[in-house]
Amino acid sequence: MSATATIKKVSEIYKAPAPHMVGDGFSVQNVFPNGNRLGRRISPFFLLDYAAPAYFPPGNKPRGVDEHPHRGFETVSIVYQGALEHRDSAGNFGKLHAGDVQWMTAASGIVHEEKHEQEFTKRGGTLEIAQLWVNLPKAYKMTAPRYQELLKEQIPVVPVGSNSHVRVIAGTFNGQQGPAHTFTPLNLWDVKLAAGDTVTLHLPDGFNTGIVTLHGEVNYNNTHTAGSVEIAMFDTAGETITVTAIADATLLVLNGQPIDEPIFAYGPFLMNTQQEIMQAIDDYNAGKMGHL
Template sequence: MTSRTVKALHPALRDDIGDLTTRRPLPGPGLEQVDPFLFLNHHGPQVYPPNNRGLPFGPHPHRGFETVTFILDGELAHLDSGGHESVIRAGGVQWMTAGRGLVHAEISPESFKRQGGALEILQLWVNLPARLKMTTPAYTGLQRADIPAIAADAGRVQIDLISGEWEGQQGPIRSETGIAMAVLRFEAGGALSPAVPPAHNVFLYVVRGELAVSGRQVPAGNLVTLNQDGDAVEMLAGTQGALVLFGHAMPFDEPVVAHGPFVMNTAQEIQQAVRDYQRGLFGGIPGG
C-alpha cells in the first residue's frame, strides 16, 4: 500500500457558546468542507460545577444532513420530534439522520446539572446527497458497550468502530452513503495504517496527544487534510499517545448551500426548508 501525503493542517479556532468551551476546525480559513464532511465542533474538555445550567442546545430544526455526536466524557440527553429519546454516556455515539426535517434537543440530563462533572463532546455534520435530502429522519443512540473495540498493533491501538468495515468487522451503524467512521485510541508509540479507497476523502482530527501522519507531526486540535495520492493513511502516536477521530467516504461532488441548521443543494431548497419549518412540518418536542 502507498501512504497518502499530508496536504495541510487546519487548527481548531476558539468559538465558545456561552460558558461551553468550543473549538471548530471545520469549516475554517481556507477549508469549507471535506466532502461529505461539513462541520466539526469540539466542546470541552471542561468540568461543570454542581447546579449548572447544562448544555445550551435546546430544541432546534435540521434538514438535509446527518449529525454524529461523540460523547468522550460526561453525558448527553437526546430528544427529537420523531419520538426518539436517549441518554448516552461517555464512550457512546449518537447518529441522527435529519433527512426531510426534524426538531431535536441535545441537553444535559437533570442528574448532570445537579451534580456537575467532566464533559467533552465532538459533533460532526455529514452531508446527505440530493437523492437522500428528503429521506425519513432516523436516530440511533449507541452506548460504549454497543461499539466494537478492535485491537491493533499488539494492543497499542484500539479502534472503536462506528460505521463501515474494519478487517471483516462491521460497525453497528449502517450508513446509507457508505461512510466509514471510527474513534482511534493510541497508546504511546502505537502505529496504524488503515487502507482507504483511493477515491475517498479522509477525515482526520487529532483530539488529544500528538500524532505523526505520514511523518508529519500533528498536534492536538488539528484537522489534517490529505492528498489523494495513496491507498492508506500512516499514523504513529507520540510518547503520550493520541485520541483521533477518523473517517472516510466517497465525495458527493454536489453543490452545498447551507443556512444555519439546513444544508441543501440550492437556495430555493433552503427557502422551502424555512417555510416548512415555520409551518410546523418538522413536528415538535415538549418544551420546543
Template sequence: MPAITVDNVLALPRVATPDPISSRPRPVVSVTTAPKGYEGEGFPVRRAFAGVDLRALDPFIHMDQMGEVDYAPGEPKGTPWHPHRGFETVTYIIDGEFVHHDSNGGGGTITNGDTQWMTAGAGILHIETPPEHLVVSGGLFHGFQLWVNLPKANKLVAPRYQDIRGGQVSLLTSPDGGALLRVIAGELDGQAGPGVTYTPITLVHATLSAGASLTLPWRADFNALAYVMAGKGTVGGKGRPVELGQLAVFGAGDTITVAADPKQTMDVLFLGGQPIREPVVAYGPFVMNTKAEVMQAFEDYQAGRLGSIPAAHAHVRGEAS
C-alpha cells in the same frame, strides 16, 4: 478517556499490515487548527473543519469537538430546541452525559462511548441537554458532533434515530497492540461498525499508546481525515507534527499513517467517505442543494411542517417560563 475499552487489546482482531509494495500511502495535504467558540446555550467547542475547503471534506459538512471541559456545579449547558433538514447529525460522547429528544420520538441518554445518530432528512426538531443531576453536580464533559451530508436523492427521506451503545462498536487493534480502534460506522479491514448510513463513510476512534505508530488501510474512493482529540504526535509518512485540536487532510492513496508522541497517548478520530459531489448550500441548521431549498426549509419550519415539540417537553418548558 473512558470511551469503550478492553483489558487486553492483544485479544482483539488485528488490522492487517498493508503491503509496503502494493499499497499507496496517502500524503498529508494540510493540517489546520480548530478555532474555539461556543454552541447552543454556551458550551465550549472547537470548530474542527474551519478553514478547510468543503471539497476536501465531502461528504462531511461540519464537526465540533465539545469540550473537553470540567464543569463546576450549575455550569453544564446544552442546546435549545432547534430544526434540521437535509443531513445527519452524529453525536459521540467520550466523557459525561447528554440527553437527546426529538420531534420524531427518538431520544435517550448517551454516555461514555455511546453515539446518537439522527437522520434529519425531510425535517426534524431536537434538543440536547445535560441531565439534571450533571447540572447540579458539574463534572467532566467531552465529545463531538459531526454533520454528514445526504445526497439529493435522500435529502427528504423520513427522519430516523439510531441509539448506538459503546459496547456495540467493533473493536480492533494494531498489529503490535499499540492502538485500540473503535469502529463506529462503516468498515475497517473487514470489520463493520454498527452505524447505518445513507452515504458510505468510515468513522473510527483510535487511542494510540505513547510512541505507538498506526497505519490503516483506507478505501481509495474515500476521502481521509484525522482529527486529534487528545495528545499529540505525527501524521503521514513524513511525520508532520499534530496536536489536540488539529485536523489532517490526506491526499490520494489507500493507507493512512499516524503516530503518538513518545511521552503521551494520542486520541484520533478518523473520518472518510465517498464524496457526493453535489452543490451544497448550508445556512444555519439546513444543508440543501440550492438557496431556494434552504428558503423553503425556513418557510416549512416557520409553518410547523418540520415537526412540533412533544407535548411533555412543551408542558415542562411552559411551567419553567
C-alpha cells in the same frame, strides 16, 4: 487492498480556532478549515464541532441547546466524557454516556434539543463531546428522519499496537464492521494510540480523508506532525496512512466517498439550492418539522 498500495499524502495540517459557546452548555471549536466551507474537500462530512474537556459545576437546570431544526443532513454526536440527553419531534429520546454515539438523520426535517443529562447536571462533572455533520445525497434529503442510538457495548473495539485500539463506529476496520447505517460509503473510527504505538490505516482510493487529533501528538507517514485539536487533510489518491503516536493520542478518522452535488447551506439547513433553503425555513416556520 493491492500489493502495491500507495500512501495517502498529507495536504494540510490545520489548527482549530479558539472555542465559542453553543447554547449555554457547549464550548466548541470548529475543527474544519474555514468553518464549514470546505465544500468537496472533506465531503460527505460538512462540519465538526469539538467540545474539549470542560468542568461544569452542579446545577438544577440542564445546560445545552434548546429546540432547533435541521434538514438535509445527519448529526453524529460522540460522547467522550459526561452525559447528554436528546429529545426530538419524531418522538425519540436518548441518554448518552461516555463511549456512546448518537446518529440522527434529520433528512426532511426534525426539531430537537441537546442538553446535559439530568443526573450529570445535578452532580456536575467534566463534559467532552464531538459532533459531526454528515451530508446526505439529494436523493435522500427529503426522506423520513431516522434515529440510531449506538451504545458503547455495540461498537467493536479492535486492538492495535501494544496498548492501543480502534473503535469502529461506521464502516470497516480490519474486518470489523461498525454498527452505524449510512447513506453513502464512509468510515468513522475513534482511535486511541499509546505513545510509541503505530497503526497503518487502510482506506479506499478516491475517498476524502481527514484525521483529527483531539488530544496528544502524532506523526503521519513520517512526514507531518499534528497536535491537539488539529486536523490533517489528505490527498484522495492512495490507500494507506501510517500513524505513530509521539504522545498518547485520541484521534477521529473521517473517510468517505465524496458526494458530487452542489451544496447550499444556511444555519441548521444543508441543501442543494437557495430555493430549497428558503423552503426549509418556510416549512419550519409553518410547523411542518414539528415541535417538542
